[in-house]
Amino acid sequence: MHELVRRILSGDKRAAARAITHIENDAPQKHEILRDLHPHTGNAYLVGLTGSPGAGKSSLTDRIITYLRKEKEMKVGVIAVDPTSPFTGGAILGDRVRMGTHALDPDVFIRSMGTRGSLGGLARTTQEALRVLDAWGCEVILIETVGVGQSELDIMNVADSTVVVLNPSAGDHIQTMKAGIMEIADLFVINKADLPGTDKTDREVSNMLDLMGHVPWRPPVTRTISRDNKGIPEFWEKVQEHEAYLRSSGVWEQRRHKRRQDEVLAIIEGQMTRRVKELMHGDASWSNKIAQVEQGAVDPYSVADEMIGKLLK
Structure with missing residues (x-):
């Protein structure tokens, strides 16, 4: 268990503040903190x-x-x-x-x-x-x-x-x-x-x-x-x-179920977007593809499908 999580569960206010700061800044330990916190929420x-x-x-x-x-x-x-x-x-x-x-x-x-x-x-x-x-x-x-x-x-x-x-x-x-x-x-x-x-x-x-x-x-x-x-x-x-x-x-559980589902989808969307950006950053042909879109030689949907296809390989 992450040390900050241990302190949060013991009621440490400063640890909670620091964890939120890590979350806002997308710090490397963000996902570990959130995973360890999850069983203690709801x-x-x-x-x-x-x-x-x-x-x-x-x-x-x-x-x-x-x-x-x-x-x-x-x-x-x-x-x-x-x-x-x-x-x-x-x-x-x-x-x-x-x-x-x-x-x-x-x-x-x-x-x-x-x-x-x-x-x-x-x-x-x-x-x-x-x-x-x-x-x-x-x-x-x-x-x-x-x-x-x-x-x-x-x-x-x-x-x-x-x-x-x-x-x-x-x-x-x-x-x-x-x-x-x-x-x-x-x-x-x-x-x-x-x-x-x-x-x-x-x-x-x-x-x-x-x-x-x-x-x-x-x-x-x-x-x-x-x-x-x-x-x-x-x-x-x-x-x-x-x-x-x-x-x-029964609306309570319905709402919370939908919230959990939406949260998972949002996390998937965020991680996919981040990985696509990383892929674009390392792809020298990316600028050429954008230029082709601007010139009307290719549509943006085809470019998007190509990038997603590379990501899912």
Whole structure:
């Protein structure tokens, strides 16, 4: 067993942080760490929080952490994904600042991750980082996405419960509905519910849900005021109700089975892509093939088939 994994399983917070860094950087020991962690994962409940920028996801996450620590005495992890600059490659990892009150809590782990060009509102290595926190002993892991609208849909393939955070200001709720977020939500939270327009937002979301007709699980709509620490217990009660529904209906295992299948396919895709690039790097004729594609002498599909054929020999 890798030494970092031993330390993670013993509750070493620094070891967990170092393992995630190795994962983000594709270090040589990454696969060994993930293989050794795998038997110790699958225990944490994953809650995704998504929604438009400015909806108050980070402040709401901060209040949820406080509630889970004080009232439930749970070990909590947070993966907060921030957008990466396409020019500098850097990211403004501001969530650690906003959740700084928990920095010294030994049973809270907060990690900000840059998207590093990944679409879908999540970092490429989000799922792998979740495995580390799961093995570290987190009972609940909160996943806060970058908040970029339509590309938030990936969160539904990662979280057990997907929470869409709305606020009643400036038509934010209408834009979110247009982005297709309605279909991925397991729960809705109207944050900043002390602002004008809260009742209207609640009605509009409820009307949209009515159009869905009868469904086994109708996403509830709750209200919070994270600034004043209001509505958090009621919100978490709905999360627990959703977990109970998932387990009793069989949807829990269906979702986790699909997630495992998708993860294996994603790993295969990533490794195939890496090996094709290595093959191209060592193939002197590669530049000529691209030139032929540009000139219209050969189509890109034939070139791709040829490269895959070489890879599978």
